[in-house]
Amino acid sequence: MPHQHQADSTFANPVIPGFYPDPSICRVGDDYYLACSSFEYFPGVPLFHSRDLVHWTQIGNALDRPSQLCLPADLPSSAGIYAPTLRHHDGRFWLIVTDVREGGGNLIVTATDPAGPWSDPVRAPGVPGIDPDLAWDEDGTCWCTVAGVSQVRIDPSTGETYGTPHRLWSGTPGAKAPEAPHLYRIGGYWYLLMAEGGTERGHGVSIARGRRPTGPFEPCPANPILTHRSTDHPIQNTGHADLVQAPDDSWWMVLLGVRPRGGTPGWHVLGRETFLAPVTWADGWPVVGEVPLEAPAPGWPLLPGPVEASRDDFDLNEVRPSWISPRDRPAEHYSTKERSGWLTLRARGGSLDERDVVFAGRRQQHLSCRGRTLVDPASGRGGLAVRLDERHHYEIEASATDVRVIARVGSLRTVVASKPLPTGPTVVLGINITEPPAAHDARTGPDVISLGIGEPDGTFTELATLDGRYLSTEVAGGFTGRVIGMYAAEGTVHFDWFGYEALAP
Template sequence: MPAQNQPARAANPVICGFHPDPSICRVGDDYYLACSSFEYFPGVPLFHSRDLVHWRQIGNVLDRPEQLRLPASMPSSGGIYAPTLRHHDGRFWLIVTNAREGGGNVIVTATDPAGPWSDPIPAPGVPGIDPDLAWDEDGTCWCTVAGVSQVRIDPSTGETYGTPRGLWSGGPGAKAPEAPHLYRIGDHWYLLIAEGGTERGHGVSIARGRTPQGPFEPCPANPILTHRGTGHPVQNTGHADLVQAPDGSWWMVFLGVRPRGGTPGWHVLGRETFLAPVTWEDGWPVVGEVTLDLSAPPWPLSCAPVEERYDDFELGELGPTWISVRDRPAELCTTKERPGWLSLHARGGSLDDPDVVFAGRRQQDLTCRARTLVDPSEGRGGLAVRLDERHHYAIEACGTDVRVIARVGSLRTVVAERSLPAGPLVLTITITDPAPPHGPCTGPDVVSLGIERPDGTCTELAALDGRYLSTEVAGGFTGRVIGMYATAGTVHFDWFDYEPLEG
């Protein structure tokens, strides 16, 4: 049984913004973590850490069109669900669900987690979503999926043997048993699952058995992690994975959200990755305190390193933090056409279209500012905060005209318009706390869209309620992404800057 460790604290979230469904593995002193990416390309962001707290994105697992095809017919919050990342026999293995028509579960491998990763190996005999891989002592590999059921698999070919059989599905009548992970720890096999749905009722439960096939005995203290029915500032806690540190201590990574504003509370960054210490009592894991403190040293205000918040597009390609909607054809999104600029060639006619040409980064801070210098002389485009096709705010330039557009559900409105002298201009989006007084209907934040003049002064064209770009309003599984887009002709962007603001 693992050694006891003293309770410890971790500043959270350890990976801010839309980074849900974390799966983690350790190789020596190095930790690697993968997350879901849904309708965005490239897919499955991959992070590295030496201390479980400071994480840096080193790549994306599915970063080639032949690895990941997300058609325009696929709705937002479809796509890539719930990877499991493991290291076995000298290789990294990742199994994940492509939740689109004709998709299913696939396996990719790599010797270097920064890539390249292999082309996907289909696993048609693996049903459902949230697949997990675990190897027993004789090398047999077991794939466990949401439900919770299990089937034997050859991960090198994707071939399964036999039919999936049920294992243990959490508490009686529990909603949505999912996110299973199977571990050999001491004399037992432990089956960790999420249950209660990924909303406010989310939680983590565990059971153990003598073999990877069970039977499984539930922990008497289940759920071992949940914030349902509490006033904790971190809610929707679930979809967890366990890892042991080199010193013998144990830790849990899991998703959670930070709802703000009045009732019912709105979360806008999506589901983020959190960390908590784990101790063991009577052979069962006990999850420690989930702290929420980004300001305590040595952790910075923003999860994103300074060098990753500004991009002057001088490199030949976009870095791993940049994501696009469903695909990113090189001929439509390039830094090679005009040196030092990002050039976007329009395809979809507006942000409402599933094939819009868009390049953005996840919003990682509750208050922040994004700016870009745009040349709209050859087309129409701008800067947007996107949740999905039906929920986004944008400031858009075309020639000498600038306008603010709000899309909320079935309503699309031009909120403000302004004519300006011809030439490049700086577009800004600033996200701040709402002004007092606060009441039960106060939104989580205010999204201000405007322009910045050459002398550095800013002109706000519109200030919009942020609740309408939240999961509680829009639904789905993603968070806000801030980025540049083109909806007609060609639009060039000289630089992009993102900075956190003091809340």
């Protein structure tokens, strides 16, 4: 793992690319574990493992059973599961997270192995607000701190709280959205780390310290200790951070950020991603180093991104933990057993416009990439899609008679192109996503998305090329990023394999 605080010359960001926001990290021995928000997707709260803070592998999801997470069909996009805190205490892993739907509240799950299984949730109705944090003091008392910022004593094994929540410190006066608090005992102080300024371009990280976990807290004179607001740094919206100490006693920060592309105002399409920065200490305060973006020097072995097969042949009893679906994934609609070596999707909603659509996808993790799938649509209608939410998606769809490209942007839905189904019961559907070579003017979008058919000789026939800005957060709003995957809109549709590949920019 990196031992020196020269991270800008030894690794590249993001360390977990794609829609993996709100990172929370803990270390046990030489192993690091990290959890992220999942919003309306099931399974919820992806979990990662690393030995060096740079190479991360997804090992599971904390909420992967209906008994743990049952999101309703009418749940809006960008609602659902927000801002986990992952901690290890007294031989167990503890994860507290917010279900923001009405009646959801804050819930706690535990595990002895972070790969799972995790317990069914314990509800904490006495914890107000979102973005909950857990911290234990020397006598074993556990404190739960939430956005705002307020705090209450809690028994995390039962969810019972004691006393009235009390206000702590709410960051810079006048700064909006004090959130994502994390409390740490470091040396002789308790440190309260938090995000402020909103999760858009004004996002930042500030910190305060006090002698007791309940305060009072004095703010760091150098606040915000991290922000890229009003800069031309290629990483923006930096915030929602967590601290971790390495075995060599060095300190590091994980945080979310985005990579805007194109002209003005800049569009980010992958959602908020997980970045890494080195931390040093001066006069009892953390000093955050550069959040590097560029690739390391030639020959350096550390590269960003989770290790994941580029092709899935659906030959396991269950899909890999990186596959996600909107709101739920009932066995009667998703199966790798019905047709051996195929993913079978049985339609429910009639299109990707519907909240109960049957869709299985993986996060887009590279600015330039391509996806392919072999589909048998003889008994239904479905295809391959790039999804941001129900009102913003592009797809190439096959039926027993034809193939067509559909674009949904806001209230507009249109069939962009169509052609008869090529000869044979199956067809390869493909999506290419490529960055423009440069921002030619202020209106140049972040990328272009081409949808088409894979030919038997391996070539790709484009049916339509669409502007990628309309599948961006700056256009659609919300907190998520693009997901690429397969769906069924009518009847039963079978998919033999899915391939994802990064492309050179």
